Amino acid sequence: MTARAVAEGVLDPELPVLTLAELGVLREVIESDDRVVVTITPTYSGCPAIEEMRRDLRTALTEAGYRDVEVRTVLAPAWTTDWISESGRRKLLEHGIAPPARVGPRPAGPVPLNLVPPPARVPCPRCGSAETTELSRFSATACKALRRCESCREPFEHVKEL
Amino acid sequence: MSFDNAYEAINDGAGEDAHWAFGTGFDDPLAGVDRALPAGVPVAELTAYCLMLGDDALVLSQRLAEWCSRAPELEEDVALANIALDLLGQARLLLSRAGEVEGAGRDEDTLAYLRDEHEFRNVRLVEIDCGPGPGGDFASTIARLLVFSSWRLAVFSRLVESADPVLSAVAAKGVKELAYHRDHAAQWTLRLAGGTEYSRERMVAGLARVWPLVGELFDPHPVELALPGVAVDPSLLRPEVDQVLDTVFGAAGLHRPEIAPLSPVAGRTGRDGAHTEALGYLLAEMQYLARSLPGASW
Numbered sequence: 052m053t054a055r056a057v058a059e060g061v062l063d064p065e066l067p068v069l070t071l072a073e074l075g076v077l078r079e080v081i082e083s084d085d086r087v088v089v090t091i092t093p094t095y096s097g098c099p100a101i102e103e104m105r106r107d108l109r110t111a112l113t114e115a116g117y118r119d120v121e122v123r124t125v126l127a128p129a130w131t132t133d134w135i136s137e138s139g140r141r142k143l144l145e146h147g148i149a150p151p152a153r154v155g156p157r158p159a160g161p162v163p164l165n166l167v168p169p170p171a172r173v174p175c176p177r178c179g180s181a182e183t184t185e186l187s188r189f190s191a192t193a194c195k196a197l198r199r200c201e202s203c204r205e206p207f208e209h210v211k212e213l
Numbered sequence: 214m215s216f217d218n219a220y221e222a223i224n225d226g227a228g229e230d231a232h233w234a235f236g237t238g239f240d241d242p243l244a245g246v247d248r249a250l251p252a253g254v255p256v257a258e259l260t261a262y263c264l265m266l267g268d269d270a271l272v273l274s275q276r277l278a279e280w281c282s283r284a285p286e287l288e289e290d291v292a293l294a295n296i297a298l299d300l301l302g303q304a305r306l307l308l309s310r311a312g313e314v315e316g317a318g319r320d321e322d323t324l325a326y327l328r329d330e331h332e333f334r335n336v337r338l339v340e341i342d343c344g345p346g347p348g349g350d351f352a353s354t355i356a357r358l359l360v361f362s363s364w365r366l367a368v369f370s371r372l373v374e375s376a377d378p379v380l381s382a383v384a385a386k387g388v389k390e391l392a393y394h395r396d397h398a399a400q401w402t403l404r405l406a407g408g409t410e411y412s413r414e415r416m417v418a419g420l421a422r423v424w425p426l427v428g429e430l431f432d433p434h435p436v437e438l439a440l441p442g443v444a445v446d447p448s449l450l451r452p453e454v455d456q457v458l459d460t461v462f463g464a465a466g467l468h469r470p471e472i473a474p475l476s477p478v479a480g481r482t483g484r485d486g487a488h489t490e491a492l493g494y495l496l497a498e499m500q501y502l503a504r505s506l507p508g509a510s511w
Binding site: 093095096097098099124126127128129130131157161162164165166167168186187188189190191193197211213 | 243288291292294295296298299300301302303305306366367370378379381382383385386387388389390392393395396397399400403453457460461464
């Protein structure tokens with residue numbers, strides 16, 4: 052197995068339905084002789100999972116026979132939820148987590164203020180209803196918001212747009 | 214993977230890299246980041262500037278974390294803890310950069326745990342005790358978060374263009390986080406001001422409580438002025454921040470407080486290491502364990 056294939060198969064510690072590649076945090080895998088340099092990027096500045104990711108990558112590559120493994124961090128370009136791949140979005144949905152909408156590049160000028168939660172169109176991942184309400188912008192991990200479906204009444208998590 | 218005890222689980226994978234028990238030593242947040250210093254930038258001032266922005270985030274993070282399990286509702290425990298975590302992440306990157314630019318062998322943990330009060334360069338706004346303990350309350354915590362995140366978002370929006378590659382990258386990440394923090398505080402301000410008569414009184418009092426410390430955010434410091442193209446001159450941000458705050462106040466039916474700024478102490482403010490008495494108590498709690506067991510590792 053190539054080092055890239057091994058690294059791409061490592062799962063995200065906080066959303067273990069996705070691989071790091073699908074989450075979009077795996078930036079580069081460079082293999083030369085016995086040496087592998089993997090580059091990843093954090094999601095949020097304070098995301099505590101990054102150390103787990105580094106360790107999981109080292110472990111997976113070491114177990115695959117690579118003896119000299121280095122995991123580097125890059126900050127730029129900053130990760131956004133647009134880096135989550137199509138297959139990543141599909142897997143989130145299959146596991147009851149609403150994927151983020153695509154946001155595109157940040158427009159120039161001051162960031163607009165939102166005095167009410169924006170009318171996000173986040174369909175329920177269970178029943179597909181568009182009638183859902185944000186319960187809290189912040190949830191069990193930095194990257195998720197908590198919502199409730201007004202049709203099936205189930206609460207669900209939403210990977211909020213960043 | 215199974216472990217016989219929790220200690221073994223925590224220790225797993227540490228191998229030869231024993232961790233400082235109370236620090237972050239397991240991970241260099243700037244590992245692999247382009248650390249080149251831009252040509253001609255004064256080292257002492259860049260170090261100080263990274264400490265200023267890093268200490269603001271570290272101290273407010275500690276204050277917000279104090280609310281965890283004490284907030285008005287469970288969702289708010291989680292929200293304030295999440296905001297604190299974002300700020301802690303920004304602090305780690307900025308303190309690491311400060312230590313690296315300084316070149317005296319101090320890392321983020323040394324800077325966070327082993328500096329004394331007069332060496333902290335945060336603005337006084339972030340250190341005052343707005344609760345949840347005696348004398349504090351949730352409304353003043355929200356008022357502070359509204360002002361601080363509006364200001365910091367304006368700083369970071371410009372810092373994205375900084376000639377220092379690390380400051381630029383930290384700012385680019387931080388902008389989106391801070392926009393969430395500001396929205397959260399703005400929405401609570403509306404909710405409290407538009408709630409009951411009592412909640413409105415509390416919101417008005419909360420704003421009055423923090424307002425004397427707002428001016429300091431916009432006073433340009435010699436460190437900022439010595440770093441053109443690298444640092445942001447905060448005096449240029451006032452119109453933009455005022456506009457944001459006035460929008461919130463307008464929607465909430467509140468007036469911008471007219472309260473004189475807290476005086477500097479012999480010409481010195483938080484940016485120079487002159488703090489209110491609140492910071493000493495905060496640091497005592499934050500630093501106690503790390504200092505009582507220096508160098509302890511697991």
